[in-house]
Amino acid sequence: LSSMFSLAAQNNRVCVFSSSALIALASSQTHVFYFVPVEMSWLDAQAHCRQHYTDLATIDDQKDYEELLKTVNADFKGEWIWTGLYRTSATAPWTWSDQSQSTFRSWADGQPNNHGGTQLCAGTSLTGAFNDADCYMQYAAVCYNSEY
Numbered sequence: 001l002s003s004m005f006s007l008a009a010q011n012n013r014v015c016v017f018s019s020s021a022l023i024a025l026a027s028s029q030t031h032v033f034y035f036v037p038v039e040m041s042w043l044d045a046q047a048h049c050r051q052h053y054t055d056l057a058t059i060d061d062q063k064d065y066e067e068l069l070k071t072v073n074a075d076f077k078g079e080w081i082w083t084g085l086y087r088t089s090a091t092a093p094w095t096w097s098d099q100s101q102s103t104f105r106s107w108a109d110g111q112p113n114n115h116g117g118t119q120l121c122a123g124t125s126l127t128g129a130f131n132d133a134d135c136y137m138q139y140a141a142v143c144y145n146s147e148y
């Protein structure tokens, strides 16, 4: 986006084009989510998503999050579902598997608490709250395909 904006500063026609492109993205879903009802570690879920889709789920905003939660099967009985959110150490920032710059977070009250000191991967509940968990935990996952 920064290169688009620097172009925009040099050329009004490019500016108009960039603005309409941004509006189009903002008003349509940017990810198509796929629920994977197989319980796997976060790394196995990431490998599965990268093999069959684009990556583990990245969430851009609340609307994106609601779309993600809608993809979970109604008969799913698990408590947590892996998303693409993770960090490389307890002091590293939370990032997304696909290196997205999305700053969307929806931590449950008191989370992330890094319980036990090794909770470096984030799952979501069906009620819309993130929790950091140990990456070896076996959870279902949500993958995405990029729509653009």
Ligand SMILES: [Ca+2]
Residues within 6 Å of the ligand: 111, 112, 113, 114, 115, 119, 131, 132, 133
């Ligand atoms: Ca936690």
